[in-house]
Each structure stands twice: as structure tokens, then as C-alpha cells.
Amino acid sequence: MEEFIFQMPRKWQKQGRVRGIALSQERFQFIFDNEHDLVEVLEKGVHTFHEWAIVVERWSEVPPPDSLQYIPIWVQIRNIPINYQTQLAIEALGDIVGKVIDVAFDPLKARSNVYERVKVRFDVSRPLRKEKVIDLPNGGKTKVFFNYERIQKRCYTCQRLSHEQSVCPITIQRSQVEADSRRAGQSIMKKKSNVILLESDPLFGVLEENQVGINPNTSKPRIAPEVLEEMRQYLLVAPGEERIIREERVKASVREVENDPILRKSALSLDLVPAVTRDLQRGKGLVFDYPVENSMSPLFEPRPQGEKLLAASMRANPAFEGRPEIISTRVQQVGFSQSSASSSSLSGSTGSRLKSFDLNLSGTSSKKTSIRKRPGKNMRKMNANACQEENIQISLKDGMIIGSVEKRKAVDQMGGVPKAAKQITQKAVPKEGLSKDQ
Structure with a gap:
């Protein structure tokens, strides 16, 4: 409860504007600074804490007998026959879950969803109904499915919102009763429902018991006590x-x-008629079904790969008939090039890319790849020695001394004389004597 009191204002985004009070280990109270925040929180519908639903309603000095018993839930109804997708049919199907408050239905708008939505007042002490078999007027039957928005955790044994499956009291009690009955050698007797119409009642024999009994969907009488008294x-x-x-x-x-x-x-029930809204997405939330999914999606299942297109065309060529080793070698080379191209295409824009076959629509290569033919290491050394001898011959023709061979880039022909020869040339200034002024 301490964690709940401090975490809910943050979850509602109302920090500093609401304070919580722990009344007991199961009940609490929040005091809001303004009316706007209170109404906004109440309109959000189902509230959860640690994925468990909680009941939130406005405080009153004299709470009604059914206080903190109902929560508003938007229900998605699926698999409704196309001929019965009407307002009355959707409302009747919503009554199976609880008392219908709103119906999101507009026959004049395009609908992309495969379900209809109704907002019901759900009794938290009752289990969630997952499906219902409906008898159609023409004699057929159909199964309708219900999904609940914003509802996360529940007991998967009894479909209630108050506990987990491991501590389900119904399952534990049922096991204990059956075990005690087996030990005592007794048969399990079903409990009889309480009779409403007694023999002294004026309505006895006029109405049937199932007409005045408790509606299991709303936990209220099918006919209000005031109406029954007027009939009497x-x-x-x-x-x-x-x-x-x-x-x-x-x-x-x-x-x-x-x-x-x-x-x-x-x-009969003296209930308010549910309102119909044209906003089909009003108060819409997620549906938490926790389905068991396959480990691998069918979209990513490995597909068997057949023979490559180039290999098939080469096998069909009469020129390669009887020479399977050439065909297999070519196919391996093509496969290596295609795999290299596919792996290089996965690299980023700054990465390097390998050249691949450019295939046209027919599957044949329309552009030849240019492969650089670099000679071997011994051949490159022989070519380097040949270039060196050629440079020596050129130096001898220019009058250079053997052994002072320079690189080709260092040889600078200036006026027909090599740069090295120019550097070793000795210059002498002739003696002309004194000038005439002296």
C-alpha cells in the first residue's frame, strides 16, 4: 500500500496536486486539489497497479451498498454475423458481459476493425466471459468472442481479476470438497438456488422463476422489485x-x-438506456491476451532453394552436354560472386562494395567485369631490374660516371646537361684588373 500511495500520482501525472491516504491494506483514498484532475482520472476507465486492475470511484459521504464493486470496461465483440451488426444486437451482446453504458457504433462510417466496441459496468466479483454461443433466429448458431481493453492480469482458472491462478480460492475449495467427499464416500450435491416466488405470492404461477431471478451478467434482478410490487x-x-x-x-x-x-x-429493470457515440475510437485501450506465439514467424521460415537460373541455362545448352565438371565449376563461381555482392550490399554508404554480375531481366549478364591482372612477384622484380639497366644506359650517353646513377625523377635535364653534371662543373672569374675610376 505504501508503494501504491506514492506511485499512482506519478502514473496519473498529477505529482504535487494529489495526496493519498491508506485506509487499510485493501482500501485507499486520494484527495485532489482541483475538480479537473479528478474528472480526468475517472474518465480514463480501468486503472492498474503492477498489472492488476483496481476499482476507482468518486467518494461519497454515504456510499451505496455496491460501492467499489464495479469498474467501466470497453469490450471488443468479435465474430458478429454481418446480418446482425446492428445497434440492438451489439447492445444485447454487451449485456452478456455487464450493464452496457455506451455503444460505439456508426453505420454511416467506414469501419476497418473486425469487432464492435461497447462500454459496460462490470462487476469485479464475477469472472470475465471469453466467448458465448448465440442462437440465431434462423435456427443456426455462432460463437461470439469478447476481448477486454486495459485488462492485463487475471486468473486463468476462473477468469477473475482478484487473484492469480496459483491461489485461486475456487479451485482450492473445490479440491478440498471433492477430497473430503471421496474420503467419506459421499456424492457431491449441487446447491439449490433460492426461490423468489413462493406459493403465497400473487405472482406465483403467473411469472416463471427464470423471469424474476437474478441476472448473472449484472448481478441484479431481471425485474426490479418496484415493478414486481406494482404487479402484485x-x-x-x-x-x-x-x-x-x-x-x-x-x-x-x-x-x-x-x-x-x-x-x-x-x-422491467428500470435501468438507463445506454448512449450511442459516433466516436468509434473513444476511450480505446490495448487488449492484453498474452497469446502463445510460435517461436518462428511463418514470414521468416526458411524456404527451400531450387537450382540457380544460370546453372539451369547452362545445363540446357547442348555445348556443355557431357561436361558436368565445367558446369559445377561455373556454378560455384557464380554463387561466390552473388554471395559476395549480397554481403557487400549490406554494408553502409561508407563501406566498400564488391563488383557483382549485372543481370538483366532474362537472367544473363549484360556487363562484363574488369579483373585487374597483376603479374607475379618474380616478374615484377625482373621488370624493375630492366628499368634500372635502361636508366644506366641513358646516364652513360649523357656523360655521367657509372655508379652515380640517380632515380629517374631526380634527373633534371637543363639545357641538355644533366643536373649532376652541372653541379660538378668548376667556374673561374677572369682577372680584369682595376677599374678606370681608380
């Missing part, structure tokens, strides 16, 4: 034959209202 008063004030007529009217009215989802909510 309506039947008690009529004597004799009038009582029988009124009982038939009640049966027909309830049966007719149950066929209409809107009337069933407003007239």
Missing part, C-alpha cells in the same frame, strides 16, 4: 374472473417486453 397490487385488487384476465395481461406484457432489449431495460 394490480392482481390483488381484482376479484374473480377479472383476476384471471389481469394475470393473462401480465403474462403477455412481460413476454412482449422481454423481446425488446430497450423496453426490457427501461420498463
Whole structure:
């Protein structure tokens, strides 16, 4: 709880504007400095801490009996038949999960998603429903799937949000009861549901038990207690034959209202009719399913490589018939060049690239590669000695002494005389005597 109190304001990005108070190990309270931050946090929907969902609602002096019991969740409904993708059908499917608050549906807009979205008021004590088999009016059946946005961790045994699979109380209790029953040699008896309509009730025999029972999706009665009391008063004030007529009217009215989802909510359950929003992406969040994926994607599976195109063309050439060793050698050379080209193409713009075959559409090479033919080491030495002897012969012709051969770059022909000869030339200034002025 201490970590939770200090981490949630940072997660909400409200540091310094909200302070938390730990009421117990399971309950807390946050006090906001302004109304805007409080409304913004409540509108975010599902809140999580360490990937577990938490229930957040506005504080009240007198909390209702179902306080901290419901959270708003956006549900994605998949695999709806195309003929039943209507507002009423989507709302009816959302009622399977919980009480529908909003329906994101606009038939006039293009939809790229393969699901429909509804916002429900979900009871956290109930398990998450993953799928539901629906009976179609034409006699067929289809399976509808539900995905929950922003819901991360859950118990994969009972699909509840309050614990992990290893400590699931339902599984532990069931195991203990079965073990005790096996030791005692008794059979496991199912618990009977509580009967609502007693024999002394005026509605006994008029309505069926499944019509007035608890709705497992909303944990509330299918018919509100106020409506049932009005029905009882309506039947008690009529004597004799009038009582029988009124009982038939009640049966027909309830049966007719149950066929209409809107009337069933407003007239029987006394619930508010869900709003319809045209914003299909309103409050959208991620769906955490944690699916088991394959280690290798099918896009990256190794594909069997067949024979190369150049090898096939060479095998089809009659000139190479009966000479498989030439074909195999050429194929190996082509394969080496192509692999070198592919590896060099992976280098950056500043890296070096090797020359490769430039193949046209037909698969044949349209440009020949230029290979530098460098002579061997012995041949290069012989060529260097030959150049050296040639330089000596040139120096002898110019009158240079043998042994003072210089490099070709150092020889500077100045007026037909080599530079070395010019340096050893001795100059003498003739004696002309004194000048006439002296």
C-alpha cells in the first residue's frame, strides 16, 4: 500500500496536486486539489497497479451498498454475423458481459476493425466471459468472442481479476470438497438456488422463476422489485374472473417486453438506456491476451532453394552436354560472386562494395567485369631490374660516371646537361684588373 500511495500520482501525472491516504491494506483514498484532475482520472476507465486492475470511484459521504464493486470496461465483440451488426444486437451482446453504458457504433462510417466496441459496468466479483454461443433466429448458431481493453492480469482458472491462478480460492475449495467427499464416500450435491416466488405470492404461477431471478451478467434482478410490487397490487385488487384476465395481461406484457432489449431495460429493470457515440475510437485501450506465439514467424521460415537460373541455362545448352565438371565449376563461381555482392550490399554508404554480375531481366549478364591482372612477384622484380639497366644506359650517353646513377625523377635535364653534371662543373672569374675610376 505504501508503494501504491506514492506511485499512482506519478502514473496519473498529477505529482504535487494529489495526496493519498491508506485506509487499510485493501482500501485507499486520494484527495485532489482541483475538480479537473479528478474528472480526468475517472474518465480514463480501468486503472492498474503492477498489472492488476483496481476499482476507482468518486467518494461519497454515504456510499451505496455496491460501492467499489464495479469498474467501466470497453469490450471488443468479435465474430458478429454481418446480418446482425446492428445497434440492438451489439447492445444485447454487451449485456452478456455487464450493464452496457455506451455503444460505439456508426453505420454511416467506414469501419476497418473486425469487432464492435461497447462500454459496460462490470462487476469485479464475477469472472470475465471469453466467448458465448448465440442462437440465431434462423435456427443456426455462432460463437461470439469478447476481448477486454486495459485488462492485463487475471486468473486463468476462473477468469477473475482478484487473484492469480496459483491461489485461486475456487479451485482450492473445490479440491478440498471433492477430497473430503471421496474420503467419506459421499456424492457431491449441487446447491439449490433460492426461490423468489413462493406459493403465497400473487405472482406465483403467473411469472416463471427464470423471469424474476437474478441476472448473472449484472448481478441484479431481471425485474426490479418496484415493478414486481406494482404487479402484485394490480392482481390483488381484482376479484374473480377479472383476476384471471389481469394475470393473462401480465403474462403477455412481460413476454412482449422481454423481446425488446430497450423496453426490457427501461420498463422491467428500470435501468438507463445506454448512449450511442459516433466516436468509434473513444476511450480505446490495448487488449492484453498474452497469446502463445510460435517461436518462428511463418514470414521468416526458411524456404527451400531450387537450382540457380544460370546453372539451369547452362545445363540446357547442348555445348556443355557431357561436361558436368565445367558446369559445377561455373556454378560455384557464380554463387561466390552473388554471395559476395549480397554481403557487400549490406554494408553502409561508407563501406566498400564488391563488383557483382549485372543481370538483366532474362537472367544473363549484360556487363562484363574488369579483373585487374597483376603479374607475379618474380616478374615484377625482373621488370624493375630492366628499368634500372635502361636508366644506366641513358646516364652513360649523357656523360655521367657509372655508379652515380640517380632515380629517374631526380634527373633534371637543363639545357641538355644533366643536373649532376652541372653541379660538378668548376667556374673561374677572369682577372680584369682595376677599374678606370681608380
